[in-house]
Amino acid sequence: MNDHVDADDELPTHLKDAARAYNDPPARVPREEMWAAIEKARAGVAGDIPARRAPKASRRPVWTWLIAASALLAVGYGLGRVDSSTSDASESPPVVADAPQASRAPSRADALVATDLFARAEVFLTGFGRNPAAASADTALAQWSRTLLRDTRLLLDSPAGADAARRTLLEDLERILVQIARGLGARDTADLTYTSEALRSSTIMNQLRTSVPAGTAPRSED
């Protein structure tokens, strides 16, 4: 399986042998234990909102939920209007009509709001990745990262986060935004450089791009 393009700089045999002993896995793979955990985790996903988020949600005062709900509806309504104006009138009803169902299952409005967030995150991360060191002095960028982080967490805690694939992407996005937001608030830029390397190594940019349909323009940041 190994290709041999690097034969020139290969390690000497004694080092290669020593490297092969690195973190040598045990002979027995704990198949059954892991399968049981996988089944349990998947059953949790099927049961809508995973429990991990519950404590955070319960700490949040009621007014934040009201703001979140109104923001979600406003954005959903706006996007819905744009969407319905470009589609056949005989298609699905306006997005705002789906709002009452939002507490039970992800709706089309949720998908549109998530797409908007992913589009904004892609623009932000692309800009950040170009020059992470310069980003540390940019207060607007710091504000932008916090806004994106807030919106990501709101979506995670909303019915939009119940969709398993979307939730995974939102959680990955949350992780990277936390690192960036922390790095932008620190004096040392080493963390930002490291986060930028991590961003390049991860598949999140590809995932974001594939989640945003071509032609989707992110709404401007407030």
Place this chain on the structure above:
Amino acid sequence: VSPVRPKTVSHLTSSLQPVSDADLIAQALTGDSRAERALYDRHVDRVYRLAYRMSGDDTLAMDITQDAFVRAFNGLRDFRGESALSTWLCTIASSVALNVLRGRKRRDRWEAPAEAGLLVGAMPRDSEPDLKTRMRAAIDALPDIYRSVFVMHDVEGFTHEEIGEGLGVPTGTSKARLSRARALLRDALADFAPEAA
């Protein structure tokens, strides 16, 4: 032309011919948990091995493997078959592993610069006679971006194409990182060179 219906798992398992991943995937997409289990059984060893190599910890390796399979099954519909399923699974596992290890490193304030490998390796040979122990410390001290490529290529035998796909970087970047990782290790363990020995 009527679409080809996936064979059922019971039919497949009763057949003497090996069942393809594609058949099992098609069956799993219909909600057949036995097909999922068959896919799991087929690929779990490789995914777990990679997870263990990258984490060096049984519990972490199990967490990474489980998370990778949960993500894979939840996103199975997105698997386009452009690469082998095992590659796709290892792609997910390496991504999960890097995220997990990054989080752990941050928590432990354990982020060592690239030069740390040199420092570890530069200890007098008498104080650390075991090459494997020194090698382990030197690999651990590599930055993640080099360590992951080195482990996947030189330890687990992945190709640069697979690594590039797994880590979301061009093949050339994978090669460059491997070269850098090897150079760091060679320097770190210079006193173990055959002539020094």
